[in-house]
Amino acid sequence: MSNVESVTQAEAPAADPAAAGAGGSEKPRSLAGDAWNDLKRNWIFWAASVLVVLVVMMAAFPGLFTSADPEYCSLSRQHAGPSGGAIFGYNFQGCDVYARTIYGARNSVLIGLFATIISGAIGLIIGMAAGYFGGWVDALLARGIDIVLGIPTLLAAIVLARRLSDSEDSGFWPVVITLGVLTWTTGARIMRSSVISAKSQDYVAAARMLGAGHARLMFRHILPNAAAPFVVVLTLLLGANIATEATLTFLGVGLRGNAISWGIDISTAAPYVREAAAPLVWPSVFLAATVLAFIMLGDAIRDAFDPRLR
Amino acid sequence: MRGHFPLKMAVGATAIMLLAAGCSGGGDDAGDEAFVVSIGIGEPQHLIPSNTTESNGAEVLAALYTPLVDFDANNNPVLVAAESIESPDNKVWTIKLKDGYTFHNGEKVTADNYINAWNHAAYGPNGMGGSYFFARIQGYDELNPKDPDGEDGPQKPPTPPTNKLSGLAKVDDLTFTVTLKEPFSGWRSVMGYTVFYPLPNAAWASDGVLKEDFEQAPIGNGPFKIKGKWEHDSKIEVEKYDAYPGEKPKIDGVLYKIYQDQQAQYADLSSGALDIVTQIPIENLASAPTDLGDRFKTSPNSVFQFVGFPTFLEQYSKVEVRKAISMAINRKEITDSIFRGSQTPATSFVSPAVAGYRENSCGEACTYDPAKAKAMYEAAGGPKQIKITYNVDGGHKAWVDATCNQLKTNLGVDCVGVGEPKFADLLTKVEKKEDVGLIRMGWLMDYPLMENYLGPLYGTGGSSNYYGYSNPEFDNLVKQGSAAKTPEEAIKIWQQAEDILARDMPVIPLRHGQNVFGHSERVKNVEVDKYTKVELLKLEPAS
């Protein structure tokens, strides 16, 4: 009995990156390399990357995009149309909508990113541990999720905001932590159920028999196969977090003082939408485009790394 | 009759069901259908008169009860349930009741009903929110001994030696006397407030103890009686009380629909599911005149909006700094652009709703003059950053932000609006003497006297003087005015006191409120009084 494929070694290029290039004169192919090759030629990936870079630039150097002062407002210009540099017109307080949208990126994007990273990390660890170890670990963690779900978001947000900040800071980190600490449950439960079904697969059993440790099993073998729905939840959570910041701020437990963010501007403009739509529309468009960029980026990367799509 | 009874009940039940389903129209087949007007309110905290100090409860109680006095257009007291209220020395007041008034359960209204209700209200352990109105009456202090809670933790408060005010005395069935601790010329007006309503004998479980569920279906002496019970968070219905001896209402009943949100009230008004909204939220003010046409109305009320300077903040201790800030605020621009004309600029320290109000008693300090303001501010060395702390649950963000923007532009300073979740949080910070900057304040009068602004807001230890203003000269004048022989005399002295305020600028007057209300096409003659209550007796069907 002989086996052609075991010799030519071309089966399942993604299954074992190290072996893929054996005996070849071409450059060795690896999973990451293949993924990168795919991504390089994927216009969606590029469009999304450009958007993300643009938004990050906006957050880092708003001065590059506008020379106007977003805090200079005058009621005499209330809901005035576009003029000069204020290409989106003026809002209820007579502030430059364009300038505020540009400057709002910093708080919105950073809060969205950091909060999502925190809740992603907590969700990943707890969901992975619960799903992988099962038994009493799962019971303990799953009941912990139930408890967190039972705590009203508003209550926890108020308490956290009070405990975490004194009145002098901008309230940025309390918002990030509040959102991060309260929103990990979805990711955790999704991760847990994905891990439960992934760990019953044959390749996991095979890897375990080959003596792979817990960490290696979890992160090398199970995670890549369980990550898809988790990534979807996280990209959406990013958008939800940006929007939720507005709600917290409106209840007085979010950003303080004259902080500018898309969420704040969207909520402030909403009651006057019949009078002037632009102050509502533009920050919403920027927020939606940011979320879209991350969703597309997530999809493209996931597809590139998915061996089954080759 | 008997045979018809079940049928009538069935018809009534159907009507209730229709109402509950929000179907207010389409009753053509029932010829003489009751004309019920629906009014939007928030959930009252209580419906016991002496425990009702907020406007929702007061609105409902005004339908169920008749006050001793009401007020005319000039804010002078007019007798309603009282035949006469007399006092030779402004200290001992003799109140004679009109004959013929009955409670909705048929009980005759007597002096005892007032005395019992007031004793209950003033008795400390009952914890009635309006008890402090009785503090002027002799014997109040015995009913409210100090709680010994202190360093050693909570202790049981002592039981007061008596539960009767020594200042209340029955003369005959329809007459009783009130003895005050000190003479007060305005006492007649004070008694117009909600907490002074009488309670029927049926209200008492035992002497001085109210029945547990009395407030679920209060029995009053007013033009309307309650129909069914207080359906919490949902509705309160009242219907015409046929045996009412006073002016009869022109409508058959009122359905108070309970809302959690004013914008929801407006949405229902716009879609025809509600007849009257007494306060249209500012978010809807831009569209309301077009939405409602001539059914969009305004009337003056007694709300006074201002910001106070906590005295513990060093940076605002110079009167020039306070005046400069006041002069840098363009009140008109804010009332026009933010409030769309629903409020008016304030240039005095009391509301136009009271006799003795003078326009621009604040003088130059309340006149917009950015150039002079800046010069004055810089000369006085005002702080580089101004803070305005407000509670976010009252819709204050828009005008605070606008005010800040004006201060930034006009004074060249940094200005931040700091939102606290609730007013109580703001007060907590003030108590801890934190750097809150200017604090947002508002005041709605209880009775139409200048004193009701001057005492609580600016008097030393005044109940709402959270910023801690204290001027003995001012206190003295307020006291003198209260003790004056006639209201006219009192006003004169109180105006002198107000002039001191213009000199000291402990607060910056910003705006006077207005009732901005709207109604459906079903009703006419809709008016809202200075206490933000709908004038029920004037309401009429439109057709």
Place this chain on the structure above:
Amino acid sequence: MTDIKAEIDVLPGLDSSARLLEVEDLRVEFRTQVGVAKAINGVNLHLDPGETLAILGESGCGKSVTAQAIMGILDSPPGFITGGSIRYRGVDLLTLPEEQRRRVRANHIAMIFQDALSALNPVFSVGFQLGELFRVHRGMSRQDAKRRAIELLDMVKIPAARQRVNDYPHQFSGGMRQRVMIAMALALDPKVLIADEPTTALDVTVQAQIMSLLAELQRERNMGLILITHDMGVVADVADRISVMYAGRVVEEAPVLDIYARPAHPYTKALLESIPRLDLKGQQLNVIKGLPPNLTRIPAGCAFHPRCGYAQSVCRADPPPQLFDVAAGRTARCHFWTEVAGDEPAVK
């Protein structure tokens, strides 16, 4: 029931004298975001009843795509059939309306997949998945379908079929699962069976059992069998003819014994030389150097030339070599087939 069966059997233009299966100049490409991959570039195959055709080649050469194209289960998009014909008893399957095409599947042409665990739906019992065929194609009731499912499990020699019919795929061993797959493929008595690496995932002993089961069932039913595999041992035992594929083309086709004796294409020869053999123990194995070409950038001329020891300039120039008749019923796609065939035979 017979009415339905009869109706299904009548395909318009079905000609029982025509060839069981004939694939001509089949072309398939995958249009992806990163470019067009030409997976199949003119494949010709034919199959008669009772015959076993083995398709051989490295992964990515187009074996499985060919099978999927014949079955009509190519994922489209991204896969598109851009040319050629697939005739079953004279009926061109590619021009059939979708509804008729669907009925050809399982009824006339059926398929067995490599990894039975993933090829079976994890959330339905095997009884459901077998019975489904009878319920959908034969309109049977649930009970009848289940009875037939048990019969099928018996047929493929699964012990205690009556009990196991309610079990789920993950509760079976690998061999048993593959038997379920075979039962599923043969449920409706197809005339053509395509087996795509049916034994790759199995233990050696189980492989033999499965192959002999397949052979036995094929004999009983006189089916045509297309065996896609890389297991030369299986090929030698079972196949009648072999088609060797490279870069979407058949590069050599021959009766099984001829190909072992004297391969006429350098690629076939290289495949044979790379088999580990007991008699050459201790010697270094001849591995084919390089990798199969990227299908979006197939080299001009003969696609195999970059890896070929015989390659000369003619091999690098278009058009690629045509099929040369090597012997009766034997073709090879190489300019130098005579040299290749003339060298020392790979297998003695």
Place this chain on the structure above:
Amino acid sequence: MLDSQRTWEMFRYFVRRVLQGVLTFFGATFIVYALMFANQTDPLQTLAGERPLPENVRQALTERYHLDDPFIVQYGHYMRGLLTGDFGISLTNRSIKEMMEQAWPVTVRLALLAIVIAVLISVTSGIISGIRRGGPFDTVTLIITLILLALPIVVLAPLAQLFFGVQLKWFPATAGADPGVYQLLLPAAVLATLVMATEIRVTRASVAENLRSDYVRTARAKGLSKRRVIGVHVLRNSLIPVITLIGLDLGNLMAGAIVTEGVFNIPGVGFNLFRGIRTEDGPLVVGFVSILVIVFIVVNLVVDLLYAVLDPRIRYE
């Protein structure tokens, strides 16, 4: 044979989960009570709003509601009542039990309707866009999803009320205390948008992934119609992650209910929680949360049991 073994396995699992649930219940109520206590600054002043709170009233109410007792005494006091079915009284002297009897039915109706709307819309559109990834339907769905994501519920709810309730008059502008299904449709739809974005994307990802799996190819090779391949084989597998989300939705829905119930004037659980938190009314909040926690425990148990029905590979340890 295996079936009865699995039933027994599930039963034991069920019992264990119920026991865990009891602990969860006490854990959650304790944490919430502690949070309320930590949050408490001056509930009596909060109740009074901007009005001054006379000292004597403060004294009387502090005694009545045990507000100056230490935390653990208050908690003990509360739990003693709770275990005898006495939820206590709110700071406005209302029976919390009565408040809950009024609030829960309407919120349950609202939440169920929202979940039904969310699941119907998101599973349908998730499947369609999962099948035709990158197609026009997928693109349009994505854009709508993004719009819904970008508008916080404090914006979306009033806008929906304005357009569909006031201007178009398709639905009543507010629902009231005892609404029917029709009155609840608009608020439920608004609430559903909170969870729909995630559900659509997860269904889509899950369908797309399952469509690529080998068993789909097998199903097609079996000559099954596309409808059956997707409706039976793909759907069942794709629902597993979606079911997980439904269990979690409840938490999101409760957070959203605070706003939605206010805008549409529904005196439900969200509104009462909001009121309780704002007025620092400990017993009120904990009363509602204890029922809420029980609901979460039950729903998540049902979800986990549903996994077993949907995916026979899952084992209960």
